[in-house]
Amino acid sequence: MGDLLADHTTLRLGDPADRLHTHTDPTTWPDLLAELSSRTWVLGGGSNVLAPDAGHRGTVLIMATRGITTTHGPRGTVEVTARAGEPLAELVAHTVAHGLSGIEYLTGIPGTAGAAPVQNAGAYGQEIAHTLTTLTAHDHHTARTVRLTREQCRFGYRTSRFKPEPGRFTILDVTLRLTPRANAAPIPTRTWPKPSTSPSGRPHHWPKPPPA
Template sequence: MSEQAAPTPGAIPALSALTTLRVGGASEAYFAPASESELVETARELWSQDEPWLILGGGSNTVAPDDGFPGTVLHVATRGIDRIEAPEGEVRLRVQAGEPWDEVVAHAVANGWAGIEALSGIPGSTGAVPVQNVGAYGQEVGSALVAVDVLDAESLEVRRLAASDLKLGYRDSIFKHGYQGLITAVELRLTMMGADASALGSPVAYGQLAAALGVDVGTRVPLGDAREAVLALRRSKGMVLDPLDADTFSAGSFFTNPIVPEAFARSLPGDAPRWPVADQPDEGPVLVKLSAAWLIEHSGIGRGFALPGSRAAVSGKHTLALTNRGGATAAEIVQLATFIQARVSSDFGINLQPEPVIL
């Protein structure tokens, strides 16, 4: 591997220092390439060897093992936001995979570019955003995504995949169904609304955000106002990292909202929230989305819940987040998640699916 990429002796960090849940031991080797070309070169060399490897970005969606990773961690930390040629009225950005996502949103809002303002405050790196098709408060990254540059793990060639090639769905993409590749850069399409954060953004599409802003759903508000309202909502749920608040030492929402047949949803209590699903199957039952938080709370697990003696706990602000209260192990996080799954399954017959990657 290149001399620039190679770590210095003793410089291998524990995964607890690289992940927002703050759990996990060290890996056997660690590389943090400084440029996109070096990132590609290092990944190619890793993949040509018959050794375990792990690609890690911002670490906000990872539960790392207590014993560490028995192989090489490739830390995607390349940064940069470049404005590229675009049709009139549009803004196209090519963003390096290691660029912190919230800094991309802040950059767009500050320049009066709309399309991702409701995705403010989401931790992690830009390269990970398309993998999950990250969404919040009525926006999904898929609506702004043009394409990604990917180093294909099989051919070891860099490919450009259009957003339509990624089969984006609710917290879903081809990367979660067997396709192996390393996203090196992301291209976004935004709408030029003005020259600064006072420009009106996209129509507010989520009731909770509209209420926080004091407007009706569908109203346009200044981009800066939308961003600040989203950040305030996320802080109220412990979803913005704060070194002084253990409630924020989490992987964000630990479970996805279940999607079930409408007929099954009718068997739940009448006050169980449910929402229509936009992308319905061509055949089969009509699907609806349920609230994982409601299911957890109504299975008897409240905010701040912890198993006896455990340092892992449900957030005191938001039942979808599992937190490290200080010194928790990955095993304690997984034990708590398993207990929650069992309670929800027993009470409602629904198997909650974890959102983070559990190594």
């Protein structure tokens, strides 16, 4: 029996996939591509998926590539590129530690940097689309790796061009343009009140953070 999808998803649902591969080394991407079939399902942290009870007939590819690099951007900004498997919270922590502002409200969102553009992850009025300048993705339809601009990502509220075309693109990295600020700081998630829950235990109300 293969790896249970339930072990890789927040909802703890899903029987085995035919094959489950955790992708950690970007240099192996070309070889990996040659092995992937059209029935490949890409996952990040598994926090926003409902894995089928019947498992997945094909490969589940978990994007776990890590790495953050920075370069100078225009007008004193800093461009931060994160590989797809970088946990979003760690990316936020990294940027804040370097005095960079622009994604600090995203700190409480579970999941990876590579998945954030899919539903244009956001919180408290800040969303990944606000700072994303480009991303690199593999287009499985054209078999080409492409660099897409923010406009080409067609972001909307909790949506993007990637959402209605599952399986077409694998996002490999994202580049954000951030602003140096002396007081860049994540919102204090640990002091938030707990969400009220429905009888099933599922949160039905996410509280706002206390005023700074």
